[in-house]
Amino acid sequence: MRLKLLTWDVKDTLLRVRLPVGQQYQAEAKSRGIQVDSASLESSFRQVYRNHWRLFPNYGLSQGMTSHRWWLDVVSQTFRLSGVHDEKILQPLAEKLYQDFYTNKYWEVLPGAREALKECGELGLKMAVISNFDRRLEDILQQVDLDRHFEFVLTSESAGVAKPDLAIFHKALKLGGVLPQYAAHIGDDFVNDYMAAREAGMVSFLLQRHPREDIPSDHLIQSFDQLIPRLQKVIE
Known part of the structure; x- marks a missing residue:
């Protein structure tokens, strides 16, 4: 694929x-x-x-x-x-x-996230956001200079439905113009991100620092430096 x-x-x-x-x-x-x-x-x-x-x-x-x-x-x-x-x-x-909370006064970018986004972009991937956030998110992403990485930002407020409802993933796939088997999702919540995206037909990765035995090891990302190798396996 x-x-x-x-x-x-x-x-x-x-x-x-x-x-x-x-x-x-x-x-x-x-x-x-x-x-x-x-x-x-x-x-x-x-x-x-x-x-x-x-x-x-x-x-x-x-x-x-x-x-x-x-x-x-x-x-x-x-x-x-x-x-x-x-x-x-x-x-x-x-x-x-x-x-x-509209601004970067109370928010900070996680270590390694900027580099991960840059490297994903260099792979030629189109990127977007699916988040159970309100309408402030686009402004917050702009404040922390992450907005430039994304083609679109889909919040649960704008979608009218929240993860883990599959409808928000279907809306994102439609916006992205891709079939689910050509899309992947990454997040830190087992139900809302990992399981829901898979149920929507997407590839998904769980970002957690602690090992887990309930998912395959190559679906787990314990640090951002593991992300690109995981993605390359899917891309190739």
Whole structure:
């Protein structure tokens, strides 16, 4: 076969938050004179995010919400759960954090990711993004100078459906103009990335630093320097 399209997950595959969310939320609160424990914020955020995604999946789009509103609710509820209840403080605080996460202030490129993207481009591969992210992603990728590597960026917000639903992969394949057997996907989530892409008929690779016995070793990428050899086997 001849691989033509390589799609990427983004969060914890190409980008990661610079500091744990609890620390970033604490710093912004402190700048406003609010003292709150970062560990409490981290725990609260994880709980609120998980529950909100379950109740209002994919930013609540099918329930009439916007991703902006969805995130303001998540941030506000995170602080409430950690003991901050002044609504006059919560709304501007949530809005400021939402806007800051639009930029590279809170995001950094994972070590080796820039080089991996450059090398993939040199192989002649067309590349794109498939991510369970909101509409801010294209701006964030531009801020960190990764956008130039991609022909298109397909977020779950723009697609109207989130991984592991196969529809988002089908939309990406249509945008890329390729059949699934000529496309590969790389991401860090076993279900959302590795299994879902394979169910869509694509080749897929799981980016994880720890060995796993439940997938073939040549499907696992423990560091970016393993990516090109894996891809060359598929290309050739």
